[in-house]
Amino acid sequence: MKESAQNRLRRYNIKPSVQRMAVLDYLMTHHTHPTADTIFNALYPSIPTLSKATVYNTLNLLTEHGVIQMITIDEKNARFDARETPHLHFKCASCGEIFDFDLPPLQIESLKDYDISDIQVYCKGTCPSCQKKTQH
Incomplete structure (x- = not known):
């Protein structure tokens, strides 16, 4: 629920x-x-x-x-x-839309001495829909 x-x-x-x-x-x-x-x-x-x-x-x-x-x-x-679970953001350079993608658990054992309060992962490129538009 x-x-x-x-x-x-x-x-x-x-x-x-x-x-x-x-x-x-x-x-x-x-x-x-x-x-x-x-x-x-x-x-x-x-x-x-x-x-x-x-x-x-x-x-x-x-x-x-x-x-x-x-x-x-x-x-x-x-x-x-507002999504609470860790995830990646992908921004399409063509249409400007931002997409969410689930991330596998990050292996951050090497940062054991660090107090991590936030993790943000961004990718930029072209989404499949915009790629199709440029191929036609």
């Missing part, structure tokens, strides 16, 4: 406000790695009291507590991901 945004916020000891639940729920149901502006534009029609500042502050809070991950795969925009 899928965890609700409210339960995930509580699990991380974050008070579940309407805005926080809406932002997190959007990320949990839209696996498109949206920007803050994309999230604001999607939620504003149903929450007219929502401001861009609230979205940015909520994303910062959720990132700081490890509820979500900020993805800095391109220089233009930070994107956000």
